[in-house]
Amino acid sequence: MPILHCIVHHIDKATSEQPATLRAAGTPLPATPLVDSLLAAFHDAYHAKTKAWGHFLPEQAQGEAATQPVTQALADYLAERHDFPALTRALAERLLPLVDDHLSTSGHLLCFDYRHGETRYLTLGLVHQREGFGIDDALTLVPATQLNLARMSLALRLNLSQWQEGVASRHYLSWIHDRGGKKLAEALAGALGATEGIDATGETRTLLKAFSDFVEQEELPEEQSREKTEALIDYASAQASRGEPITLEELSELLDEQQPRAFYEHIRNADYGLSPEIPPDKRTLRQFRRFTGRAGGVSISFDSHLLGSSIEYDEQQDRLIIKQVPKQLKEQLKRQG
Incomplete structure (x- = not known):
């Protein structure tokens, strides 16, 4: 410098x-x-x-x-x-x-x-x-x-x-x-x-919500979902440390080299109202991670910000309560019933 x-x-x-x-x-x-x-x-x-x-x-x-x-x-x-x-x-x-x-x-x-x-x-x-x-x-x-x-x-x-x-x-x-x-x-x-x-905290939260929706929509395998989450957080944190904004097109390219505009188009088509460049909020980024687990034929993966709202963990009875069942899963359960 x-x-x-x-x-x-x-x-x-x-x-x-x-x-x-x-x-x-x-x-x-x-x-x-x-x-x-x-x-x-x-x-x-x-x-x-x-x-x-x-x-x-x-x-x-x-x-x-x-x-x-x-x-x-x-x-x-x-x-x-x-x-x-x-x-x-x-x-x-x-x-x-x-x-x-x-x-x-x-x-x-x-x-x-x-x-x-x-x-x-x-x-x-x-x-x-x-x-x-x-x-x-x-x-x-x-x-x-x-x-x-x-x-x-x-x-x-x-x-x-x-x-x-x-x-x-x-x-x-x-x-x-x-x-x-x-x-x-x-x-x-x-x-x-x-x-x-621009509300950096609000925009960062909306970006993370858009990413969560994207991962759910694409029905990505657990490992691939984790890799994309790490890529997003690493890029956004590095931009925050340099004092530079997150560029949506650049982020989209980092998330998927084979389909570099997939995440960008998802944001635009769903109309999240995000700016093309977002000043990242470090505190919000630190709070974001995915919980994942697999055992006995059950595989679960969700973003940490959902815990306490649409997902609750009952430690006493060792239960995970999902309040908002994903639409695709709900349809499969109805067909099975």
């Missing part, structure tokens, strides 16, 4: 009574392997978080945010009317009220302008420090201060390439939306003049 610019500002929040203040850096950091490693660690920490995905509102719809719209500051920067320190100072100033209202400690605002493949990104994150321990050359225990990337609660990433090119996307901008941090996430969106454009 080649870094074009990197700068670190400090937002000071001495006490809960005092307003947050900005101590801005005047120049970007020089390019070093250490800065490269910091971006890589920041990237991993950011994409491990639950995020909201959206886009900038039209200027006339931004309300108070339109007094000095973020989009104008970005346009000035990309047109080289402003430099990176000026852009990030302006963005940092917008974050001060959020720190006052929602956070209680000081932090360093890490700002990166970088490329990943052919795409250019701008990313910012407020990171706090934590006290730790280290060992020096004399094998003596010494105090060591570290950036606590795992506890980052205020951060965003903008796909500059998509935004600058005017690509019709509802999710070129993302920001942290952790559980318990709803008000902070909403305040950040307001400060940016942005709105959520």
Whole structure:
């Protein structure tokens, strides 16, 4: 990930009574392997978080945010009317009220302008420090201060390439939306003049439901069903770790090389209402797996999200209760009766 610019500002929040203040850096950091490693660690920490995905509102719809719209500051920067320190100072100033209202400690605002493949990104994150321990050359225990990337609660990433090119996307901008941090996430969106454009959690759930329906419709053998489930989860998890969307056509090709459009056509024909590209939700993906078992001529396979709803397990009596019998199985049972 080649870094074009990197700068670190400090937002000071001495006490809960005092307003947050900005101590801005005047120049970007020089390019070093250490800065490269910091971006890589920041990237991993950011994409491990639950995020909201959206886009900038039209200027006339931004309300108070339109007094000095973020989009104008970005346009000035990309047109080289402003430099990176000026852009990030302006963005940092917008974050001060959020720190006052929602956070209680000081932090360093890490700002990166970088490329990943052919795409250019701008990313910012407020990171706090934590006290730790280290060992020096004399094998003596010494105090060591570290950036606590795992506890980052205020951060965003903008796909500059998509935004600058005017690509019709509802999710070129993302920001942290952790559980318990709803008000902070909403305040950040307001400060940016942005709105959520796609429900990543809902879309991921719908995609998994579409996959479950596809497996049931195709009546796949247990082993083949498990392989396809693993392929879906591996691909979606890898995209989530990179901060990239799931592309339905690409996923369909991965699931079946012989019929690369089978899953894609299933989604389109059943009209699930899915977007062609879906920002994956890691938490939803982690909860998805298939339960399978075979014994005494009985073979059972179902998705974990059905447990507790249409399927119940009675551990006391060792029974599995199926509330919604699949249509094809129901027809076979009726014919047998």
